[in-house]
Amino acid sequence: MKTNLFKLALSLSLTFAALESQAETRITYKSAKSSSSYYQMGVQIAEAIKAGSEGGMIVTVEESQRSVQNVMEARARGADYVFTTPPTLVKLAQSGKAMFEGRGDPKFNEIRALFPIPSLTMHFVMSEKSGVTDFPGMEGKMILLGKGSFGAREGEKYLKLFGLEGKVELAEVELSNAVAALKNGQIDGFVTAGAWPAPNVIEAAASTAVNVISLDDEQIAQSKRTKLVIPSGTYKGQDDITTTSLPVVAYTTTAMDDDTAYTLTKTFWEQKAKMGENAPWWNGVDQGLMVNIIDKIHPGAIRYYKEVGVELTAAQQ
Template sequence: MKFTKIFAAAALTAGLLAPAAWAETRITYKSAKTASSYYQMGVQIAEAMKTGTNGDVIVTVEESQGSVQNVMEVRARGGDYVFTTPPALIGLAQGGKAMFEGKSDPAFDEIRALFPIPSLTMHFVMSEASGVTDFAGMEGKTILLGSGSFGAREGEKYLGLFGLEGKVTIADSELSNAVSALKNGQIDGFVTAGSYPAPNVIEAAASTPVNVISLSEDQVVASKRTRLVIPAGTYAGQESEIVTTSLPVAAFTTTKMDDDAAYLLTKTYWERQGLLKGSAAWWGGVNLQMLFNITTKMHPGALKYYKEIGARLSDNHM
């Protein structure tokens, strides 16, 4: 397999081989729509890989229409394919369930994880003028959910779960209008999902006093999502931590990828976290504990790296 060439960076660093013996290796990284934060993350990862391997690994970021498409494409892709998706979708694909019903394929069983990336984090942003500090206080208020996104669907679900269905006014507007509408008093709050710190929440907090609502522990359990804590001081005026929920996201490949390639990609990703955190604040929330959000098998090359550094792993990863 030509993919063994990706090990060149490590070999050259050790002074084991002459540079002429190795060639540049290219990776395709399938992320999200170009306007999304996840596409920007892909660009940042590409730069980190290039810098961390002295140009021996070149990552090309491809636009995607969504996580389901990313998973489906493993059927036709080779060993150079890396894609992002919530770990839960891998289990659904391998079981032929939900959006993968009737679309089962043996290629799905060959999907393997590499590393976690920032999670989709729920934000319930209310203007300070609304006086809302918890979910119950949203009753009678005007909330902007947007449409079609994970955040919009999840926000609507939470309104139903927490007794607010039919008790709030849903603003008929796109999420892109949320900050100006909040500032102008046209809405009392908005719901958004993005890696924290979320750019639109930063903008909202900088332009008008806001409260980002915390969930109770019972509400977190009822949501059936992953608990996440946004540290105090993440947003302007935020003096205490925010307990909320998240949808973990990770980078995956398949068994077609060479073990040395997966090892080097994983190793470089973690060793270049300083560069990534310098490029965008959302990388600050990434840590090795997030490995437990990945419920599927790890690629053997990635496992090798995690064992080398003594990272805690679960039985699901083996």
């Protein structure tokens, strides 16, 4: 009798476990290097989706080396695959240009957008003591660009664009030491890119007087990047900062079913304010960033956006 009861209990347990497993929707979120802020965002999204779906949707965050890798993997990954990348890379993949030349695949045409996440935002931080309030004023100053990062490459590009190549001294200091170097006078300023508010810029503005340089419309046009305004008061002592950004979006493919894409998108937006309570960079994400999605949106996500009255372009649909 006891043996039969044990077998019945075991059978019921396995049945309930199977039902519970079937009730869960599992998503793989391909993000960035584990040391980056974008990986942290992925973890925050995973926690928010789990909470918002009451455990019905489980997101596992995967480390990635670069956005190009994320896009390339869309060729072979399944219906549970979500990844982040700038929209421009999706366009390049679909047209087989630049880093995707000779690596094209029809699967790239199945990539679909879900929602925007914080943009990579350029910050040009100068000590107030340096007296620099614009780009021409950087001539002859010691600037830290860092090495190998988007911010370093973009900063170097801007120095060339604005006639400063060879006219500034480049500091041989790691970006992680930028705030200390600025504070003790080793450098006059540093360049960094990331979601705003950027922790190192917050620290710099709080520990010493700084000027975060704005770009004018002509400079923004020269950069061929997206204009972004960081609101007054984001950093101590700073008014509105007009700068440039590289939009970043969460994508999936048409392999994901409409209901999953709908629930994922809906839960993200409904949880965003709560995420912003602990991580302020989410407060910079709003429906205004939807214009940065220059490609097609997943039908399931479109259903959500139409429900809440977000106007979509013809290209997005």
